[in-house]
Amino acid sequence: MDDRLKSELAAWLEFYRDLGLGEFYRREPEARIEMRKSKIENRGQSATEAFTTSGKRAAVLPIAIPEPRVASPEPRVPVITPPPAALSLFEAPPAPRRERETLDEIQQDLGDCQRCKLAPTRNKIVFGQGDPHAALVFIGEGPGADEDEQGLPFVGRAGKLLNRMIQSIDMKREEVYICNIVKCRPPANRTPEKDEVEACSPFLFRQIQAIQPKLICCLGAPAMKTLLGIKEGITRVRGQIFDFASTKVLVAYHPAYILRNPREEKTLREDFEKIREFLKARP
Ligand code: SF4
Numbered sequence: 134m135d136d137r138l139k140s141e142l143a144a145w146l147e148f149y150r151d152l153g154l155g156e157f158y159r160r161e162p163e164a165r166i167e168m169r170k171s172k173i174e175n176r177g178q179s180a181t182e183a184f185t186t187s188g189k190r191a192a193v194l195p196i197a198i199p200e201p202r203v204a205s206p207e208p209r210v211p212v213i214t215p216p217p218a219a220l221s222l223f224e225a226p227p228a229p230r231r232e233r234e235t236l237d238e239i240q241q242d243l244g245d246c247q248r249c250k251l252a253p254t255r256n257k258i259v260f261g262q263g264d265p266h267a268a269l270v271f272i273g274e275g276p277g278a279d280e281d282e283q284g285l286p287f288v289g290r291a292g293k294l295l296n297r298m299i300q301s302i303d304m305k306r307e308e309v310y311i312c313n314i315v316k317c318r319p320p321a322n323r324t325p326e327k328d329e330v331e332a333c334s335p336f337l338f339r340q341i342q343a344i345q346p347k348l349i350c351c352l353g354a355p356a357m358k359t360l361l362g363i364k365e366g367i368t369r370v371r372g373q374i375f376d377f378a379s380t381k382v383l384v385a386y387h388p389a390y391i392l393r394n395p396r397e398e399k400t401l402r403e404d405f406e407k408i409r410e411f412l413k414a415r416p
Pocket of ligand 1: 243247248249251258315329332333
């Protein structure tokens with residue numbers, strides 16, 4: 134299993150653990166389940182007894198996490214909740230119904246995070262900002278100096294450009310949600326390292342799960358790699374829309390890159406027009 138799958142799986146496991154589900158079983162094909170049931174019954178034991186010996190709550194968690202792929206008109210949406218039929222087969226009591234996790238709960242859980250080596254050098258954790266029910270989420274790389282100072286994402290020069298781009302598609306910054314793949318500033322604004330992304334991205338995935346946006350816009354290659362695991366250069370991928378869990382992801386250049394390469398602003402504008410068209414088609 135590659136690192137991206139591992140970190141996505143870890144995020145889902147953590148999500149289910151927060152719901153109070155303590156054990157996870159891989160969903161088996163019907164034929165194998167039937168075979169196991171008949172073997173157990175041949176031993177004179179009832180199948181349900183055999184599957185619930187621990188007495189704990191159990192859930193069926195689909196292990197397969199979809200490979201990123203260019204979105205088709207009617208995309209296959211991966212199932213992330215246990216199917217009721219499978220639950221009844223394992224005789225597990227239903228999971229307690231509760232509202233989905235809120236951003237406040239996730240932020241509380243993050244707390245004064247010391248989970249990676251970025252903690253000692255940060256001023257403020259930059260959790261994220263915007264509408265908790267936004268249809269559109271922007272994900273950048275990590276906080277810079279201004280963000281670290283204020284505890285808010287995209288507030289420096291790159292942030293001003295992002296604001297202009299958001300306005301260019303007739304939206305307001307308050308209507309979207311903005312965050313980064315790591316929540317603490319990497320020293321000298323370097324790219325976040327693998328262990329830092331691994332420590333921080335489960336919180337990002339939980340934020341996405343809480344917001345359930347229609348579209349995520351990855352700003353820059355690090356966000357693209359974290360969400361989609363794509364190793365190709367961003368130049369070849371930008372402007373395309375991919376499936377990610379139950380939502381879609383559009384890849385665009387990071388505004389900081391545009392500030393260094395102003396001729397590419399036209400490209401960023403084109404990608405924002407795609408965002409506008411996508412959201413317009415899904416009111
Ligand atoms: S970058 Fe994320 S994981 Fe690392 S210390 Fe900051 S909040 Fe915690």
